[in-house]
Amino acid sequence: MSNTQIVSPKQDLIYMVVLSVVVLTMPIWLQPFGAAYPDLMQKFMIFGIFAIGYNVLFGLTGYLSFGHAAFLGVGSYTAVWSFKLLSMNVLPAMIFAVALSGLFALLIGYVSLRRSGIYFSILTLAFAQMSYNLAYSVLTPITNGETGLQLTQGDARVLDRMAGIEASAALPTPNLFGIEGIGYSGFYICAVLLIISFFIYLRIFRSAFGLKLRAIKSNQNRMGYTGYNTRPYLMTAFVISGMYAGLAGSLLAVTDPLAGAERMQWTASGEVVLITILGGAGTLIGPLLGAGIIKYFENIFSAFNDQVLQNAFSFLPDWLGHAVASVAGLFVGDGWHLTLGLVFMLIVIFLPGGVMEGITRLWRLVRSRTTSFDGNKKEQQPSTREV
Amino acid sequence: MDAIFLQILNGLDKGGAYALIALGLTLVFGTLGVVNFAHGAIFMIGAFCAVTLEKILTLSVRVKDESVTFFDAYKETPYLEVWFGDTGTAIIDWSVPLSIILAIPVMLAIGVIMERALIRHFYKRSHAEQILVTFGLAIVLQELIKSFFGANPIPQGAPEIVAGSANIGAWIGLGESVVYPWWRLIYLLFSTIIIGLVFSFLHFTTYGMVVRAGMADRATVELLGINIERRFTIVFGMAAVVAGLAGVMYTPVLPPDYHLGMDFLVLSFVVVVVGGMGSLPGAVLAGFLLGILQSFSSMTEVKDIFPGIDQIIIYLVAVVILLTRPRGLMGRRGVMES
Numbered sequence: 057m058s059n060t061q062i063v064s065p066k067q068d069l070i071y072m073v074v075l076s077v078v079v080l081t082m083p084i085w086l087q088p089f090g091a092a093y094p095d096l097m098q099k100f101m102i103f104g105i106f107a108i109g110y111n112v113l114f115g116l117t118g119y120l121s122f123g124h125a126a127f128l129g130v131g132s133y134t135a136v137w138s139f140k141l142l143s144m145n146v147l148p149a150m151i152f153a154v155a156l157s158g159l160f161a162l163l164i165g166y167v168s169l170r171r172s173g174i175y176f177s178i179l180t181l182a183f184a185q186m187s188y189n190l191a192y193s194v195l196t197p198i199t200n201g202e203t204g205l206q207l208t209q210g211d212a213r214v215l216d217r218m219a220g221i222e223a224s225a226a227l228p229t230p231n232l233f234g235i236e237g238i239g240y241s242g243f244y245i246c247a248v249l250l251i252i253s254f255f256i257y258l259r260i261f262r263s264a265f266g267l268k269l270r271a272i273k274s275n276q277n278r279m280g281y282t283g284y285n286t287r288p289y290l291m292t293a294f295v296i297s298g299m300y301a302g303l304a305g306s307l308l309a310v311t312d313p314l315a316g317a318e319r320m321q322w323t324a325s326g327e328v329v330l331i332t333i334l335g336g337a338g339t340l341i342g343p344l345l346g347a348g349i350i351k352y353f354e355n356i357f358s359a360f361n362d363q364v365l366q367n368a369f370s371f372l373p374d375w376l377g378h379a380v381a382s383v384a385g386l387f388v389g390d391g392w393h394l395t396l397g398l399v400f401m402l403i404v405i406f407l408p409g410g411v412m413e414g415i416t417r418l419w420r421l422v423r424s425r426t427t428s429f430d431g432n433k434k435e436q437q438p439s440t441r442e443v
Numbered sequence: 444m445d446a447i448f449l450q451i452l453n454g455l456d457k458g459g460a461y462a463l464i465a466l467g468l469t470l471v472f473g474t475l476g477v478v479n480f481a482h483g484a485i486f487m488i489g490a491f492c493a494v495t496l497e498k499i500l501t502l503s504v505r506v507k508d509e510s511v512t513f514f515d516a517y518k519e520t521p522y523l524e525v526w527f528g529d530t531g532t533a534i535i536d537w538s539v540p541l542s543i544i545l546a547i548p549v550m551l552a553i554g555v556i557m558e559r560a561l562i563r564h565f566y567k568r569s570h571a572e573q574i575l576v577t578f579g580l581a582i583v584l585q586e587l588i589k590s591f592f593g594a595n596p597i598p599q600g601a602p603e604i605v606a607g608s609a610n611i612g613a614w615i616g617l618g619e620s621v622v623y624p625w626w627r628l629i630y631l632l633f634s635t636i637i638i639g640l641v642f643s644f645l646h647f648t649t650y651g652m653v654v655r656a657g658m659a660d661r662a663t664v665e666l667l668g669i670n671i672e673r674r675f676t677i678v679f680g681m682a683a684v685v686a687g688l689a690g691v692m693y694t695p696v697l698p699p700d701y702h703l704g705m706d707f708l709v710l711s712f713v714v715v716v717v718g719g720m721g722s723l724p725g726a727v728l729a730g731f732l733l734g735i736l737q738s739f740s741s742m743t744e745v746k747d748i749f750p751g752i753d754q755i756i757i758y759l760v761a762v763v764i765l766l767t768r769p770r771g772l773m774g775r776r777g778v779m780e781s
Contacts, residue, residue: 118571120571120574120575167762167766170766171765171766171769173570174478174570174574174720175716175765175769177571177574178712178713178716178761178765179761179762179765181709181712182713182758182761182762183758183762185709185755185758186754186755186758186759189751189754189755190751190754190755192754193751193754194750194751194754195751322705322709323705326578326582329575329578333575386587386590390589390590391586391590393582393586394582394583394586394587394590396582397579397580397581397582397583397586398579398583400575400578400579400582401561401576401579401580401583404572404575404576404579405561405564405576408568408572
């Protein structure tokens with residue numbers, strides 16, 4: 057982890073170019089993995105954005121929020137309302153979603169950030185649960201309760217009507233000035249937004265502001281003693297991550313214009329925590345990796361069923377094949393969450409830095425092997441790994 | 444008046460469950476310093492102990508139905524009825540209270556194994572990591588239960604004799620209209636007894652005294668040559684038993700399903716925080732208090748004034764308490780303060 061080293065702008069440029077190429081060519085290189093269909097790739101992008109935003113808060117400052125799903129939900133609801141009232145264009149939906157979830161984050165953050173540690177977690181959890189419960193009950197006129205908010209033929213769509221776009225018989229689909237929000241074009245919309253989000257995150261990461269956030273993580277008291285009032289920085293980080301979540305929520309609404317309250321439940325907040333930790337909290341591309349890994353395997357594992365398993369183990373003797381298949385059946389299909397939970401536990405226990413730490417360790421191992429093989433007995437540099 | 448009285452009972456009842464879970468949660472936090480997000484899952488496993496026992500007791504065999512003479516009719520009859528007749532039927536009827544006998548060793552074992560195998564390695568790590576690993580464990584336990592028992596709630600019946608309602612109104616002179624289910628009264632009594640047992644264990648036995656000493660100053664107790672770690676393991680097991688029993692007894696009130704634990708976990712964490720992290724009387728007090736508040740806020744008269752208040756009251760109270768009195772109602776000075 058070379059966070060503390062001075063990184064030249066040129067290197068960042070290379071990062072951005074590589075990331076853009078990797079993301080934009082996804083439909084090609086994901087082909088052999090069987091994951092190159094737009095729906096799934098859109099999910100990679102959306103949860104990537106969500107996780108990047110979460111990482112701004114948890115990864116940089118170490119504040120463990122258990123309520124980020126609330127912002128995701130607010131983003132989704134806002135986007136669908138924008139579709140209903142204004143226009144099927146994605147742009148206003150996203151702008152309103154980001155703005156409103158930012159405002160929401162400002163409110164919640166103002167209260168929650170008065171405490172730290174586990175109290176902060178509980179406070180954010182409490183607020184998220186409140187929003188979830190309200191969305192289900194009293195706010196039904198806004199959220200449409202259990203059914204979820206959805207588009208109808210008779211929606212106002214003021215701007216669209218003004219521009220002379222009348223809805224045809226079918227429900228209109230979200231679009232960006234005519235570019236469809238679903239399918240491959242939808243994927244590219246999400247991909248471009250992901251790249252922009254990542255760029256902003258990279259700028260934050262490298263800026264003095266980002267350094268202050270990391271200083272808060274390493275020792276908040278000392279940060280205070282040096283004369284910094286940490287709360288405004290935390291506040292900013294919290295609002296930024298809330299806005300990222302709102303953007304992700306609006307994109308969820310773009311891919312499927314239906315917003316339900318279950319997006320705000322605390323298990324949904326748990327998911328983004330899982331993604332971030334799995335990838336590597338506080339690293340640059342860890343959250344993206346985490347989102348990709350979890351969504352990819354969720355897709356693969358959920359598709360398995362007993363029949364597939366029986367076939368997979370058919371080379372074994374019958375009785376053994378059945379036994380193995382039934383044990384394996386626990387972990388796939390509906391049991392995907394079991395696998396996820398187990399993997400997550402293993403990661404937290406053995407590899408708290410997530411996949412990124414694993415890669416770093418492997419890299420170091422390979423390098424030390426090769427250097428000792430060359431007989432190159434250089435004095436091992438004490439690794440300046442920051443905490 | 445009647446309505447208020449009933450709501451107080453309702454609240455005490457709900458509060459009993461909150462208090463029992465929160466008690467274990469705060470006991471674990473006070474002794475081991477571990478924030479255990481898997482505690483709700485333990486409550487859920489307790490509930491499923493009752494389900495399991497009922498399933499075992501009602502293992503059935505196909506028996507020829509003698510009352511039908513025109514053709515051969517068969518009906519499913521539990522082995523217990525075949526072997527013991529009416530006694531067997533009675534045993535099945537009492538399966539929920541009997542589950543307590545099963546639940547105690549099972550929950551103790553689960554608690555001790557959990558502590559030795561996993562939690563022990565997390566004493567020295569940050570609270571965030573403890574939360575994360577136990578959160579993962581909670582998911583694993585919940586999904587295991589789901590894959591064995593399915594996703595639907597499984598209703599459990601209280602014994603026949605207490606299945607009806609008690610006419611409390613007549614006892615205290617409020618008239619015939621005030622009735623309350625027997626089982627809920629028993630649950631209230633049960634939770635009071637368990638809370639009493641835990642407190643007397645901690646305050647009137649030498650073992651409990653050492654545990655309390657360890658909570659106050661672990662290092663000194665260790666210097667005196669006491670293996671405090673082993674006692675804390677037992678305490679963890681005890682917390683698991685308390686939560687498990689709460690789960691067993693709660694099954695006739697609320698049919699258990701696999702996310703029961705998660706539902707109660709969030710609430711009981713709020714209870715612990717309101718009561719004060721690491722404070723046992725605080726957890727009990729806050730449990731009953733929040734239970735009563737919740738049931739009052741679900742009265743229609745209150746809901747007319749503040750719509751939706753019943754959904755958020757607990758969280759609202761938690762937010763207010765945390766902001767005005769971060770130590771909680773009865774929290775000790777210096778515990779988790781910042």
